[in-house]
Amino acid sequence: xxxxxxxxxxxxxxxxxxxxxxxxxxxxxxxxxxxxxxxxxxxxxxxxxxxxxxxxxxxxxxxxxxxxxxxxxxxxxxxxxxxxxxxxxxxxxxxxxxxxxxxxxxxxxxxxx
Amino acid sequence: xxxxxxxxxxxxxxxxxxxxxxxxxxxxxxxxxxxxxxxxxxxxxxxxxxxxxxxxxxxxxxxxxxxxxxxxxxxxxxxxxxxxxxxxxxxxxxxxxxxxxxxxxxxxxxxxxx
Numbered sequence: 213x214x215x216x217x218x219x220x221x222x223x224x225x226x227x228x229x230x231x232x233x234x235x236x237x238x239x240x241x242x243x244x245x246x247x248x249x250x251x252x253x254x255x256x257x258x259x260x261x262x263x264x265x266x267x268x269x270x271x272x273x274x275x276x277x278x279x280x281x282x283x284x285x286x287x288x289x290x291x292x293x294x295x296x297x298x299x300x301x302x303x304x305x306x307x308x309x310x311x312x313x314x315x316x317x318x319x320x321x322x323x324x325x
Numbered sequence: 326x327x328x329x330x331x332x333x334x335x336x337x338x339x340x341x342x343x344x345x346x347x348x349x350x351x352x353x354x355x356x357x358x359x360x361x362x363x364x365x366x367x368x369x370x371x372x373x374x375x376x377x378x379x380x381x382x383x384x385x386x387x388x389x390x391x392x393x394x395x396x397x398x399x400x401x402x403x404x405x406x407x408x409x410x411x412x413x414x415x416x417x418x419x420x421x422x423x424x425x426x427x428x429x430x431x432x433x434x435x436x437x438x439x
Contacts, residue, residue: 216368243425245425245426245427247427252431252432253431253432254329254415254417254429254430254431254432255369255415255427255429256429257426257427257428260425260426262425267425268423268425268426270426302368302369304369306425313371313374314371314425314427315371316361316368316369316370317368318367318368319367319368
């Protein structure tokens with residue numbers, strides 16, 4: 213069975229641009245969470261989506277948005293990129309909305325120049 | 326406010342030696358507790374988790390962790406380290422109900438010397 217997949221693997225953008233990151237959860241999982249991991253730090257929670265609805269949001273500015281599609285895949289969008297947005301963006305999928313084990317994808321490495 | 330403290334930024338051990346990685350947490354309610362491992366350029370792999378019951382939990386790759394409620398700790402141990410254990414280790418806490426958000430520590434980088 214395929215695990216959580218994310219695309220693209222790497223991405224380079226310049227300040228002020230917009231970026232879209234994609235995530236496909238494990239088959240049968242209905243919840244997707246997004247995390248930002250800055251170099252040298254632990255991951256920080258950005259969003260959780262379950263059945264296409266936002267179930268949780270971390271302390272991130274409105275430049276960050278996300279959505280979940282009927283097939284449970286998800287997109288993370290970041291507008292007006294800043295240098296500080298450079299990070300590894302991790303997606304995790306869970307079977308249900310409430311706590312279950314989270315399975316992480318390999319991440320998308322975003323570099324903002 | 327929730328927080329997870331991993332006081333050791335970097336630990337070096339010899340192959341075959343024992344290992345203990347420390348984790349302390351602050352959380353409003355009784356959380357779920359986790360240890361994840363991250364190899365360079367990779368995502369996170371779950372080593373073990375504590376939800377309830379026996380406070381000594383066994384995980385993959387020969388790791389175990391002990392939950393001590395009185396000390397708000399969840400330390401990770403391994404009796405004999407292998408070179409392939411070199412990686413970054415993250416302790417995390419999460420709510421038992423509500424949104425599925427994990428709070429992570431800053432990680433401990435493990436170096437294994439032959």
